[in-house]
Amino acid sequence: MKLKFFGILVLAVVLVSASFALAAVKNPDTIVEVTIGGPATMDPHWSYDTASGEVIYNCYDNLINYKGSSLSEFVPMLSTKVPSAANGLIKDGGLTYIFPIRKGVKFHNGDVLTPEDVEYSFERGMIFDRSGGPMWMLFEPLCGTDSIEEVAVKVAGVKKYSDMFEKGVLKPEYKAAMVKVFTDYIDKAVEVQGDNVIFHLAQPYAPFLNIIAHSGSWGSIIDKKWAIANGAWDAKADDWWKYHDPAHEEDPLYKIENGSGPFVLKKWLIPEKTVMLDRFDDYWQGPAKIKHAQIKGVNEWTTRKLMLQAGDGDMVYVPPANVDEVKGMDGVRIIENLPTLTNAVSMFPWTINAKGNPNIGSGKLDGNGIPPNFFSDIHVRKGFSYLFPYELFIQKAQKGRAIRNPGPLVKGLLGYSDDPSLFYHFNIPKAIEEFKQAWDGKLWKVGCKFNIFYNAGNDTRKTACDMISMYARMINPKFKLTPVGVEWSSYLDQLLSEKLPIFTIGWMADYPDPHNWIPTYIGSHGTYSMFFGKAYTEFAEKNVDPLVDKAIKSTDPAERARLYKQLVKIAHDYAISLYLYQPIGHHVERTWVKGWYYNAIRPGADFYPLSKGE
Numbered sequence: 048m049k050l051k052f053f054g055i056l057v058l059a060v061v062l063v064s065a066s067f068a069l070a071a072v073k074n075p076d077t078i079v080e081v082t083i084g085g086p087a088t089m090d091p092h093w094s095y096d097t098a099s100g101e102v103i104y105n106c107y108d109n110l111i112n113y114k115g116s117s118l119s120e121f122v123p124m125l126s127t128k129v130p131s132a133a134n135g136l137i138k139d140g141g142l143t144y145i146f147p148i149r150k151g152v153k154f155h156n157g158d159v160l161t162p163e164d165v166e167y168s169f170e171r172g173m174i175f176d177r178s179g180g181p182m183w184m185l186f187e188p189l190c191g192t193d194s195i196e197e198v199a200v201k202v203a204g205v206k207k208y209s210d211m212f213e214k215g216v217l218k219p220e221y222k223a224a225m226v227k228v229f230t231d232y233i234d235k236a237v238e239v240q241g242d243n244v245i246f247h248l249a250q251p252y253a254p255f256l257n258i259i260a261h262s263g264s265w266g267s268i269i270d271k272k273w274a275i276a277n278g279a280w281d282a283k284a285d286d287w288w289k290y291h292d293p294a295h296e297e298d299p300l301y302k303i304e305n306g307s308g309p310f311v312l313k314k315w316l317i318p319e320k321t322v323m324l325d326r327f328d329d330y331w332q333g334p335a336k337i338k339h340a341q342i343k344g345v346n347e348w349t350t351r352k353l354m355l356q357a358g359d360g361d362m363v364y365v366p367p368a369n370v371d372e373v374k375g376m377d378g379v380r381i382i383e384n385l386p387t388l389t390n391a392v393s394m395f396p397w398t399i400n401a402k403g404n405p406n407i408g409s410g411k412l413d414g415n416g417i418p419p420n421f422f423s424d425i426h427v428r429k430g431f432s433y434l435f436p437y438e439l440f441i442q443k444a445q446k447g448r449a450i451r452n453p454g455p456l457v458k459g460l461l462g463y464s465d466d467p468s469l470f471y472h473f474n475i476p477k478a479i480e481e482f483k484q485a486w487d488g489k490l491w492k493v494g495c496k497f498n499i500f501y502n503a504g505n506d507t508r509k510t511a512c513d514m515i516s517m518y519a520r521m522i523n524p525k526f527k528l529t530p531v532g533v534e535w536s537s538y539l540d541q542l543l544s545e546k547l548p549i550f551t552i553g554w555m556a557d558y559p560d561p562h563n564w565i566p567t568y569i570g571s572h573g574t575y576s577m578f579f580g581k582a583y584t585e586f587a588e589k590n591v592d593p594l595v596d597k598a599i600k601s602t603d604p605a606e607r608a609r610l611y612k613q614l615v616k617i618a619h620d621y622a623i624s625l626y627l628y629q630p631i632g633h634h635v636e637r638t639w640v641k642g643w644y645y646n647a648i649r650p651g652a653d654f655y656p657l658s659k660g661e
Contacts, residue, residue, distance in 0.1 A: 072639045073358040075659050077339040080652055081351050081360035083504035084535035085320030085344040089312060090300040091267035092172040095181045095574065097555055098535060100264045101342065101651025102322050106155075107267035107306030110146050110165070110244075111260050116646050118388075118559045121256060125149050125160065125268055125307065126244075130256070141251035146244045152331045154270040155304070155311045162239045167271035169237045169246075171280045174229070174287040177298075179543050179574060181265040183566075184557060187599070188252035189236040193572045195291065199228050217288055229284040250600060257558030262648045273305045295540065309335045309655040320344025324654070336642070336658040342651075346504030355379060355635065361659065362636045362643070362652060366506050367445040370633060378638050383448075385632030388556035388647045390457050392568065393499075393511060393549055393625040395422035395431070398580020400545040406498040406531075407548055412486055414493040414525060417548065421497075423582045427490065428622035430481035431549075432471040434518050435511075435625050439473070444510040449628040454615035455568035457629045461604060462561045462611025469619045479522055494525020499549040500541070503532035508551040511627055515549065545578050551627070556648055561611045562599050569618050570595055576623075590617060 086099035091107055094100055111129050114120040121129045126146040130136035136145040152160035169185065176182040176195045183193045192198050196208040203211055203224040211221040238245050248255065259266035275281055278299030280290040295301065304312045309332070310324040324340040343360070345351050348369055354360035356376060365373055373379055401410050401419040408416025422428055441449045453469035456462055483491045499515060501508035512530035519526040528549070533541065541547050552575065557563045567574045571587035591614065598610040618624070636643060642656040 072659050072661060076337055077341060078337050078361050078640070078652075078654055078657050078659065079341045079343065079354075079359065080362045081343045081345050081354050082364040082651075083344060083346050084502060085317070085342075086315070086322065087536045087539055088295070088298065088301050089304045089315065090298050091168075091264040091269065092175040092182070093177055093180060093295070093298055093301070094264040095179070096535070096539065097650040098344075100262075102312070102324070103264040103267055103304075103306075104262065104308075104650055105310045105324060105340065105652075105654050106304045106308045106312055107264070107269070108152075108308050109259060109261040109263070109266045109268065111256065113260055113262065113646055113648060116644055118646070118648060121260060123149075124261060125152060125165070142248045144246040144248070144255065146246075148242055148244055149331065150242070152307050153329045154273065154307050155327055156270065156273055157329075158270050158272060158305075160268070160307055161271075162242060162244050164271045165244045165268050166237050166239050167274070167282055168268045169266075170233050170282075171269070171274065171290075172265055173233050173236075174280055174291055175293075177292045179577065181263070181557065181574075183572060183574075184258045184263070184265065184563075188248045188250065188255050188258070189246065190232050191249035195228065195233070198232050199225060199288075202228050202231075222285070225288055226284050229287050233287075234284070251602070252599070253602075254558045254560040254562065257560065260558075262646070262650060263557055264650075267306065269300075270305050270307075274300065277303065295536075307331065310340060313339075332655075335655050337654065340654040340657075344504070348506060355637070358637060360637075361640050362634070365633070365635045367448040367630065367633070368443070368506065368510075370446065370448070370635075373635055380636050380638045380640075382634040382636075382645070383631075385634065385645050386459065386647060387630050387632040388457055388459060388559055389553055390452055390629045391508060391511070391551060391553040391627045392455075392575075393431075393435075393515065393551040393627060394575060394579070395428050395549060395622075395624060396545060396547065396579040397423040397583040397586075398545075399548055400580075404546045406500075406546055408496045412489055412493060412495065415496050417495045417497045420580075420582060421495070421548070424485050424490075425622060426481045426485035430478050430485060431515065431519075432622045432625060433474045433478035433481060434515070434522070435471075435627075436473040436514060436518065437471070437627065440511060440514055441628055444507045445628060445630060448631045448633070450631070452626045452629050454618040454626055455564050455624075456561055456611060456615055457556075457564065460559065460561045460564065462608045462615065464612050464615060466612075469615060471619070471622070471625075475518075475522060478518075482523070491523065494523060494527065496527040497548045498529045498531045499551075500531050500533055500538065500547050501551045502535050502538045505532075508553075511551050512549075515625075542575075542578055545580060555650065559648065561607070562595070565591075565598075565611060565614050566595050569614065569623055586621075590621075 084098050086102050088099050091103050108125050110126040111121045112124045114122045127149050130144045148162045186192050309330045311327050313325045314323040322342040326335045326338045328334045351363050355363040399419045410416050499512050501512050516528040519528050569591050571584045571592050598607050601607050639659045641658045
């Protein structure tokens with residue numbers, strides 16, 4: 048009797064303990080990530096930011112994926128095999144890639160994946176090719192160009208793309224050429240043969256698999272029938288230009304999704320910067336372990352800290368400067384010293400769009416503004432390059448959890464150099480010397496007044512802008528620079544419209560190769576540098592682009608490394624931007640979160656393997 052009673056007592060204690068443990072885990076079926084900002088779009092072919100990319104990563108699938116934390120090994124996804132020369136799926140000296148498409152995969156609306164969906168996804172992305180978007184990564188290997196507009200100009204024999212249009216309508220005499228752009232370039236680059244999708248490259252391109260792998264939203268596979276029904280490109284050759292480069296919120300897939308990934312978009316609350324995802328139970332790899340995932344954009348660090356402490360946030364963005372505040376916090380785990388492939392840079396557009404632009408004040412060098420071509424003077428750029436306190440900034444804003452880069456390349460990539468001559472250092476006398484030479488001495492005499500920008504909620508970038516402003520005013524009270532924090536989506540819009548005088552922004556690798564960095568920051572068509580204005584474009588076309596082209600076509604790693612070092616030297620010698628830091632990463636989560644892993648390329652969290660429990 049006593050033994051039986053003891054057993055019942057033990058069982059009761061176990062049940063009570065289990066109940067207590069379960070109660071201690073808040074919202075056990077939901078992962079809540081608390082970060083800063085919010086996504087700009089749900090369209091994989093528009094997305095080129097990590098906030099949007101994180102949602103798309105969890106809602107859409109690609110042909111292949113990175114294997115765990117690896118940056119060089121792949122696993123099949125919607126393709127049943129990873130192409131290689133050994134398995135016969137990479138042929139013709141690297142010009143042909145064959146992907147066998149998985150059968151029985153369902154999209155979120157119940158449609159079944161076909162090879163035609165894959166072909167449509169890549170062709171739609173290439174004709175979409177929005178300004179400042181990611182499609183250059185597909186055009187380079189598949190067409191040997193940077194954009195569809197470049198192809199169209201070549202085929203039509205005009206000077207610029209806009210020459211073929213009048214009041215937004217294609218002139219009839221150019222229709223045949225535009226159809227030819229699709230049939231002879233886009234359609235031939237991607238084709239279906241039975242259950243296979245075949246890519247025909249214009250040139251051997253070592254990082255091609257990296258470009259189309261999961262983590263890159265531009266390689267996501269969308270439902271052709273669904274996309275057309277919702278107003279996306281109709282898959283026809285004779286009107287593709289009507290679907291090219293739409294305005295942001297006029298993109299028909301801007302706020303909706305229909306991927307084949309493990310989560311379905313339930314709600315996107317834009318003012319609240321909250322994304323709510325539900326588990327897709329028909330996911331081809333099996334349902335996720337959790338039922339719901341939420342991504343909340345909360346710019347205020349104090350609020351994020353309280354959410355972490357209370358267990359209302361399972362994974363929380365903690366700025367490097369605040370990591371020590373959460374160390375020792377009950378129920379919190381910190382994973383540190385994570386290698387990153389990302390950096391932050393403050394940029395100087397050489398020509399600023401002055402039309403209706405309050406950011407440059409009077410628009411003149413009169414003490415109340417700056418002229419649109421203010422940063423075309425190298426002495427201005429060098430002045431700011433010597434003015435910034437790089438080491439102090441890393442200690443203050445990053446608590447030492449970062450390293451310096453001499454230029455556009457981050458440590459860990461081919462061509463990176465620690466050559467001391469490639470680094471600018473904080474030097475007030477040198478800064479003053481440069482500023483006194485700028486604009487034939489007029490700048491130092493009359494001063495300047497303009498706004499400088501960072502994305503709201505990013506305290507590290509705010510600190511960078513504050514330091515630029517503070518030291519500028521310190522050396523000359525007539526230098527009046529006002530830091531301005533802007534919500535992410537608006538920030539991108541202003542960048543695209545070329546209205547930002549100095550803007551601080553970061554770059555996370557699309558793929559682990561220097562070609563993903565050099566063109567981005569200093570190429571004539573770079574994701575950021577293409578918005579530096581006409582003067583910079585002309586400079587880059589002459590001094591940067593030929594070396595970039597030679598480096599990507601080279602198959603000799605030693606030659607590539609030499610060329611990239613040469614390009615880094617150009618970035619330094621011409622003081623193209625302020626290369627602030629490369630962070631050393633960390634991740635903060637509640638200890639009840641299980642299954643998180645790190646991949647330096649992934650845009651945010653992979654919710655699929657996550658679960659919660661003590």
